Amino acid sequence: MKLNWNKAAKWSRLLILVGLLVWVIYESYMHQVLGGGKAPSIHALCPYGALESLYTLLLTGSFIKKVYSGTVVLLVLTVALAVLFRRSFCGLLCPFGALQEVFAKIGQKLFKKRFIIPQKIDGILRYFKYVVLVFTVGMAWYYGSLWMSPYDPYAALGHISAISGTIAEDPLSIIGFALLFITIIGSFLYDRFFCKYLCPAGAVYAIIGKLSPTKIERNDSLCVHCKKCDKSCPVNIEIEKQERITTAECINCNDCVLACPVKGALEVKVARKTVHPMVMVVLVVGLFFGTIVTAQLTGNFQILPLAVAQGEVIPIYEVKGYNTIEEATTLTGLTLDEVYQQLAIPKSVPKDTQFKNISVLIPEYKFDEAKANAGGSEGEATSGGASTPGTLDVSGIKGSMTIQEAMDSLSMESKDFYALFKIPDTVPPQTILKEITNVSPGYDFQQVKDSLSVPSSTETTENTSGTVDVSGIKGSMTIQEAMGSLSMESKDFYALFKIPDTVPPQTVLKEITNISPGYDFQQIKDSLQ
Ligand code: SF4
Ligand code: SF4
Structure with a gap:
């Protein structure tokens, strides 16, 4: 057949x-x-x-x-x-x-x-x-x-x-x-x-597509003007009236060519060479899937977020809505109790619940807000009280707010707010705080907020200075040298100085910013003193 x-x-x-x-x-x-x-x-x-x-x-x-x-x-x-x-x-x-x-x-x-x-x-x-x-x-x-x-x-x-x-x-x-x-x-x-x-x-x-050498061409001497091409066109191009279809509206479906009853009256041409619609399908589909398979085989076709490498941990506020509470323990290195506590999850929520589904069980629970608050326990402790005279209480500023909303809630001028939160001037005020990192990679809203929250809590400052004296740590030291001088475990030192795990211990402290843009050693040290 x-x-x-x-x-x-x-x-x-x-x-x-x-x-x-x-x-x-x-x-x-x-x-x-x-x-x-x-x-x-x-x-x-x-x-x-x-x-x-x-x-x-x-x-x-x-x-x-x-x-x-x-x-x-x-x-x-x-x-x-x-x-x-x-x-x-x-x-x-x-x-x-x-x-x-x-x-x-x-x-x-x-x-x-x-x-x-x-x-x-x-x-x-x-x-x-x-x-x-x-x-x-x-x-x-x-x-x-x-x-x-x-x-x-x-x-x-x-x-x-x-x-x-x-x-x-x-x-x-x-x-x-x-x-x-x-x-x-x-x-x-x-x-x-x-x-x-x-x-x-x-x-x-x-x-x-206007640049393309591919066109539909009608041969008027063979055309019988039955208008079957016009009737078949899904984007309603009047093919029967033209000799070359050059409009940007043509989607190259070739239904018109396939509907034409006279051989040679209507054809697809690529650089003036006739191409059968079936060959066009093979070329387009082959090029499309061939490139995707090649990109996949060479590791250039990522469509999922990168998995956290084994042994690496992420901050609790970086867990995703699709993670379960239990998975968060592996991702963050925290215990189950700490995850429940830091994300303010009611104990009645089972540990195999995905974060995004907690609000289905507890409608008033807001995962994004909980993440924004995670690690901000000092702020919460002071949120009910008056601000220290001369300092600002930033505990009410959530990552889910826009810059404008946050400025309004603190009744601050835009210039002052941008300076306080170290937000680059190019970031528009409608940007959500926790999404500034998308516009200005390396910017870490939670880290900046934490550095602003710590000095406002007398209790925390006393605890920090009472536990670790960081005044001897200089920007010219390597991480390794600094850890040695404080006799601290690597994990604790990285956590204290908020250094991303990917930064090697041989790195000079003030040069961490070259590996992790936005990291400011001096600012973190100041917040610890
Ligand atoms: S190829 Fe498709 S969209 Fe283009 S003129 Fe023919 S029927 Fe219309
Ligand atoms: S990309 Fe093309 S086919 Fe897809 S919806 Fe847009 S116009 Fe239609």
């Missing part, structure tokens, strides 16, 4: 799209169940996240939260695909495009027709995705975070299995779920509704 390559091209494109949609939904579900350390989040799998991270990456060499090297690989790869084969990511690989095609097919079965928005309105609306692109990238670069996340219908799709928890955590995410609902309803009636009007990633590929 002779293989029908046209049918093979049509069905393989649809199967790949639906397969990727199912896989992304599965991974997102597993992310909710197992947590971010074991299954990737939908953000890590979206190339647009890497574009949102680009400014921070170029400026600081680090990614914004939830974006990893694998996300950047996806961005570079999809941009390369756009240069070579126009918006073929949209036509052949995008899970959100697949979702729209699935609902469009159901809608066409139900209504027996494709609805089309009047051309004038449609033409104007298509520019809206470029506005969304400029706005969302601008906001993400300004704030150094995935600013769009709560409004993103694709992110909402990834959180659909945890809809109530997601809205409880961030009420703005209801907008993302509403946009997802609108996209699904819109797709019932209009093909690729979100792609045509709203998708900022599609806008990027559309602009870059």
